[in-house]
Amino acid sequence: MNEMLLDIKNLRLSFFTPAGEVKALNDVSVKLEKGDVLGIVGESGSGKSVTAYSIMGLTAHPGRIVGGTIEFNGHRIHELSEKEMRKIRGNEVSIIFQDPMTSLNPVYTIGNQITEVILLHTDKNKRQAKERAVELLQLVGINEPEKRLRQYPHQLSGGMRQRVMIAIALACEPKLLIADEPTTALDVTIQAQILELMVELKKKIGMSIIMITHDLGIVANMCEKIAVMYGGKIVEYGSVNEIFYNPRHEYTKGLLGSIPKLYEKERTKLVAIEGTPVDMLNPPAGCPFAPRCASCMKICLREMPDYIKVEESHYSACWLPAKEKAMQGGAVV
Amino acid sequence: MLKNASKLSFQPDVSDFLPAGNEEKQSLVVMRESVGFWKDGVRRFKKNKVAMFSLFVIILIMLFAFIAPAFYPYSYEQQIRGSEALDPFEYSTEELALKESGESVFPHILGTDNHGRDIMVRLMMGSRISLLVGIVASILVFLIGSLYGSISGFLGGKVDIAMMQIVDIIYTVPDILVIILLMVSLKYPLQSLAENIEGFEWINTVGIGLISIFIVFSLLYWVGMSRIVRSQILTLKEQEFVTAAKALGASRKRIIGKHLLTNCMGTLIVTTTLQIPSAIFTETFLSFIGIGVAAPMPSLGSMASTAIGGISSYPHRLLAPALMISVIILSFNLLGDGLRDAFDPKLKN
Amino acid sequence: MAKYIIKRIGISVLTIWIVSTLTFFLMYMVPGGPFMSEKTPSAATLEALNEKYGLDQPKLTQYKNYVEKYLHGDMGPSMKQRGRDVKDIISTGFKVSARVGGMSIFVAVMLGIPLGSIAALNRGKWIDSIIMLISTTGIAVPSFVVCTVLMLIFSVKLDLLPTYGLTSWKHYVMPVMALSFYPTAYISRLMRAGMLEVLGQDYIRTAKSKGLAMNRVLFKHALRNAVLPVVTYLGPLLAYTLTGSFVVEKIFTVPGLGNEFISSIINRDYTMIMGTTIFLAILIVTMNFLVDIIYKIVDPRITLK
Numbered sequence: 001m002n003e004m005l006l007d008i009k010n011l012r013l014s015f016f017t018p019a020g021e022v023k024a025l026n027d028v029s030v031k032l033e034k035g036d037v038l039g040i041v042g043e044s045g046s047g048k049s050v051t052a053y054s055i056m057g058l059t060a061h062p063g064r065i066v067g068g069t070i071e072f073n074g075h076r077i078h079e080l081s082e083k084e085m086r087k088i089r090g091n092e093v094s095i096i097f098q099d100p101m102t103s104l105n106p107v108y109t110i111g112n113q114i115t116e117v118i119l120l121h122t123d124k125n126k127r128q129a130k131e132r133a134v135e136l137l138q139l140v141g142i143n144e145p146e147k148r149l150r151q152y153p154h155q156l157s158g159g160m161r162q163r164v165m166i167a168i169a170l171a172c173e174p175k176l177l178i179a180d181e182p183t184t185a186l187d188v189t190i191q192a193q194i195l196e197l198m199v200e201l202k203k204k205i206g207m208s209i210i211m212i213t214h215d216l217g218i219v220a221n222m223c224e225k226i227a228v229m230y231g232g233k234i235v236e237y238g239s240v241n242e243i244f245y246n247p248r249h250e251y252t253k254g255l256l257g258s259i260p261k262l263y264e265k266e267r268t269k270l271v272a273i274e275g276t277p278v279d280m281l282n283p284p285a286g287c288p289f290a291p292r293c294a295s296c297m298k299i300c301l302r303e304m305p306d307y308i309k310v311e312e313s314h315y316s317a318c319w320l321p322a323k324e325k326a327m328q329g330g331a332v333v
Numbered sequence: 334m335l336k337n338a339s340k341l342s343f344q345p346d347v348s349d350f351l352p353a354g355n356e357e358k359q360s361l362v363v364m365r366e367s368v369g370f371w372k373d374g375v376r377r378f379k380k381n382k383v384a385m386f387s388l389f390v391i392i393l394i395m396l397f398a399f400i401a402p403a404f405y406p407y408s409y410e411q412q413i414r415g416s417e418a419l420d421p422f423e424y425s426t427e428e429l430a431l432k433e434s435g436e437s438v439f440p441h442i443l444g445t446d447n448h449g450r451d452i453m454v455r456l457m458m459g460s461r462i463s464l465l466v467g468i469v470a471s472i473l474v475f476l477i478g479s480l481y482g483s484i485s486g487f488l489g490g491k492v493d494i495a496m497m498q499i500v501d502i503i504y505t506v507p508d509i510l511v512i513i514l515l516m517v518s519l520k521y522p523l524q525s526l527a528e529n530i531e532g533f534e535w536i537n538t539v540g541i542g543l544i545s546i547f548i549v550f551s552l553l554y555w556v557g558m559s560r561i562v563r564s565q566i567l568t569l570k571e572q573e574f575v576t577a578a579k580a581l582g583a584s585r586k587r588i589i590g591k592h593l594l595t596n597c598m599g600t601l602i603v604t605t606t607l608q609i610p611s612a613i614f615t616e617t618f619l620s621f622i623g624i625g626v627a628a629p630m631p632s633l634g635s636m637a638s639t640a641i642g643g644i645s646s647y648p649h650r651l652l653a654p655a656l657m658i659s660v661i662i663l664s665f666n667l668l669g670d671g672l673r674d675a676f677d678p679k680l681k682n
Numbered sequence: 683m684a685k686y687i688i689k690r691i692g693i694s695v696l697t698i699w700i701v702s703t704l705t706f707f708l709m710y711m712v713p714g715g716p717f718m719s720e721k722t723p724s725a726a727t728l729e730a731l732n733e734k735y736g737l738d739q740p741k742l743t744q745y746k747n748y749v750e751k752y753l754h755g756d757m758g759p760s761m762k763q764r765g766r767d768v769k770d771i772i773s774t775g776f777k778v779s780a781r782v783g784g785m786s787i788f789v790a791v792m793l794g795i796p797l798g799s800i801a802a803l804n805r806g807k808w809i810d811s812i813i814m815l816i817s818t819t820g821i822a823v824p825s826f827v828v829c830t831v832l833m834l835i836f837s838v839k840l841d842l843l844p845t846y847g848l849t850s851w852k853h854y855v856m857p858v859m860a861l862s863f864y865p866t867a868y869i870s871r872l873m874r875a876g877m878l879e880v881l882g883q884d885y886i887r888t889a890k891s892k893g894l895a896m897n898r899v900l901f902k903h904a905l906r907n908a909v910l911p912v913v914t915y916l917g918p919l920l921a922y923t924l925t926g927s928f929v930v931e932k933i934f935t936v937p938g939l940g941n942e943f944i945s946s947i948i949n950r951d952y953t954m955i956m957g958t959t960i961f962l963a964i965l966i967v968t969m970n971f972l973v974d975i976i977y978k979i980v981d982p983r984i985t986l987k
Contacts, residue, residue: 056891088893089892089893090891091893097884097887102884105888105889107906120893152982168888509921511701515708518708621824623944623948638826641830648838651834655826655830656827659823662822663819663822
């Protein structure tokens with residue numbers, strides 16, 4: 001097993017809005033080993049992005065960590081001051097966002113926006129930073145880099161802008177790259193290119209990636225480990241094979257079941273998951289997925305399930321295994 | 334990652350593992366009630382204290398301007414001999430004599446001007462003029478602008494381009510200059526119309542100054558409204574539900590009427606409301622520089638203008654209309670802002 | 683870009699032509715001529731005056747003469763101020779108004795932008811509410827109300843500043859304050875709204891994610907974008923300052939163009955009215971045009987398309 005780069009334990013995060021406390025993250029725990037690609041999957045509002053932003057200390061106002069710990073590369077993130085966080089952002093951990101069209105400042109050139117982060121975290125002077133920027137553009141597969149440096153964001157296509165975002169993110173050779181739905185806003189063909197690029201770069205530079213997405217296809221191709229989130233909680237965690245071939249949580253099963261598969265017979269119905277997402281202002285006391293679960297039991301509505309170890313590194317937060325054990329008359333562990 | 338193992342380690346309660354019924358599940362699903370557009374907006378508006386307060390103030394002012402003069406013992410053009418230039422609540426020698434002989438004389442709450450006219454009632458009438466101008470002008474702007482804008486937007490194509498080109502030109506013309514010119518020169522043709530041609534005598538009753546202002550507004554100020562209406566129509570034309578309605582067989586008229594207008598209404602109401610204070614401002618400005626409504630009809634602007642000369646001796650003559658104008662304009666602005674917060678769906682959070 | 687410029691020049695010229703023609707014909711709708719407001723001169727004098735100013739000729743001929751003269755830069759003599767040419771009156775008056783107006787615009791921009799930014803950054807807190815309250819009042823209260831309140835406080839009660847004329851720096855204080863009140867309020871609102879919108883944009887999040895300190899994010903990334911709506915306002919700002927000057931100059935007896943214009947209207951000094959209207963129209967239309975061009979240069983999204 002590799003060294004642990006990121007270790008989040010029991011993270012609880014809430015947004016204190018005028019309407020009340022929105023409990024966005026409800027006891028989230030996840031680990032990331034060096035060199036791994038971790039996929040965080042879930043619907044909108046499940047807390048995927050919130051988790052990622054909290055690693056970088058980018059939680060938007062009025063959000064706040066109310067419990068738990070985040071350890072990254074030896075730093076105790078949840079305890080760091082804003083000043084200390086700034087040294088890490090863009091430097092040891094970077095992020096690329098979903099919409100490349102709006103993520104770049106329209107009134108400054110590409111070159112300006114890339115060299116900005118280089119000048120901030122390294123000792124390079126302007127000339128050296130510009131050279132590095134050219135290098136980076138070549139690295140991400142943009143041709144005529146010198147010309148591009150002088151251009152403005154609106155002169156580039158969506159795919160190119162996302163490549164620029166990756167270049168900015170990689171400028172200081174971070175240990176961890178967080179990709180928040182990086183291809184959702186792009187065409188399918190460009191999508192494939194960007195993902196390929198990311199895998200290539202990961203091998204070249206040796207960084208770890210957290211891939212946040214709702215697209216199981218992407219996750220299947222890229223990730224070593226998967227964390228499935230629902231209602232502010234990680235409901236299942238395991239390796240790619242374990243999750244895809246042996247899903248234990250009802251939600252995971254539902255997700256996998258709702259994908260149309262190429263090999264299925266034509267007339268098979270698409271199975272949607274019934275019900276509506278959780279109201280985070282008043283999250284239920286028990287399992288967040290309970291109201292939509294076909295196998296929901298009375299205890300599921302009342303108490304939050306513990307993590308049941310399915311295999312060595314495969315966990316699921318569900319009461320069903322407990323039921324089986326109970327039926328067998330034994331104690332539950 | 335295993336916690337709370339102690340909870341289950343001894344006697345597992347088998348009933349816990351019974352399947353949960355649907356009602357139990359549903360009780361946890363809270364759906365927020367969906368309210369209609371208008372009800373929702375009114376509800377939001379009522380919550381806005383500032384907007385509600387301005388609405389209240391406006392109602393008060395309307396009572397003051399339209400109802401109060403009926404009960405006030407003095408009239409606005411009435412010049413009382415011997416009562417010139419009285420201070421607030423001061424009585425002239427004649428009035429004091431009357432009081433002594435047992436008659437009750439209503440005090441001049443804000444005093445009188447140099448011609449012996451009660452200032453309070455002139456303030457009321459001036460406010461009435463301002464409010465009238467504001468409301469009528471806004472309605473005119475709304476009607477002309479909406480008509481022009483919706484025709485242009487709905488027809489589209491070359492007609493639209495041509496119509497908007499005209500709007501562009503009118504927009505570029507500096508309005509204040511044209512207004513001033515028109516105000517100065519419209520007096521005479523209107524007057525001769527009133528005197529010489531049958532059926533136009535009402536011009537004199539309403540007042541030439543007022544009519545000029547209305548004409549001026551109708552000629553120039555509708556362009557802003559037409560642009561807004563046109564862009565609303567254009568956006569809505571594209572939207573899905575028009576296609577849906579067409580698919581259901583709705584006729585073109587029905588499409589415009591029901592679907593497009595209901596959605597535009599919010600923005601239109603807000604824009605029209607905000608047009609009122611700007612119209613009042615213009616009227617006050619014109620009267621101030623001397624080309625608004627004509628004497629003896631009082632206007633808050635002209636009252637302020639005449640009072641400047643006596644600012645050190647009679648500051649109240651200036652402060653009263655000045656404050657009145659500010660309150661009227663401010664209240665309408667706040668009302669418009671409140672309406673926008675309540676009814677403009679784009680801002681819904 | 684070039685096509686746009688040509689089109690705009692075309693519309694501007696058309697507008698100026700419309701305004702000047704309108705001015706001409708409206709002036710002549712007024713019966714009685716310019717000499718009626720004084721004690722009626724004798725018939726012979728009237729005839730001589732009419733001839734001198736060309737008022738006895740048919741309207742269209744007068745119009746032609748007028749257009750010709752103007753294209754040569756000759757605005758004719760003032761009908762009421764004997765011996766002075768309209769052009770002279772306008773240029774002396776304009777120098778004064780430009781000074782006062784220029785100062786107010788400067789004050790408005792220098793105050794409005796920081797006030798609006800501070801309000802946006804402290805959204806919801808008390809300083810935001812105070813700034814918003816002041817700016818809402820500022821845009822609602824008409825300029826002459828501001829003038830009179832200022833006069834009351836500083837001249838009548840405190841006796842600190844003079845009420846008329848323009849000879850010392852003290853004379854500038856109240857007119858500039860009065861004239862800049864509305865624009866400052868308006869600009870601070872624009873700035874606040876712009877800043878709030880910008881702060882919610884994705885590229886601000888990107889900037890933060892790079893590890894930039896908050897003031898870098900604000901001054902470099904946010905401000906440049908948030909200030910764009912203020913740039914578009916510069917055109918209307920100028921128009922407002924011009925018309926606001928009518929009132930302010932009248933109240934504080936400032937010998938500027940606004941004051942002259944108002945007087946010429948009341949006195950029906952035709953040549954003066956026409957000259958001033960056309961001058962002001964050209965000024966406003968040109969400024970609007972320039973501001974549009976500047977905006978297109980400042981926002982790279984538009985120029986380079």
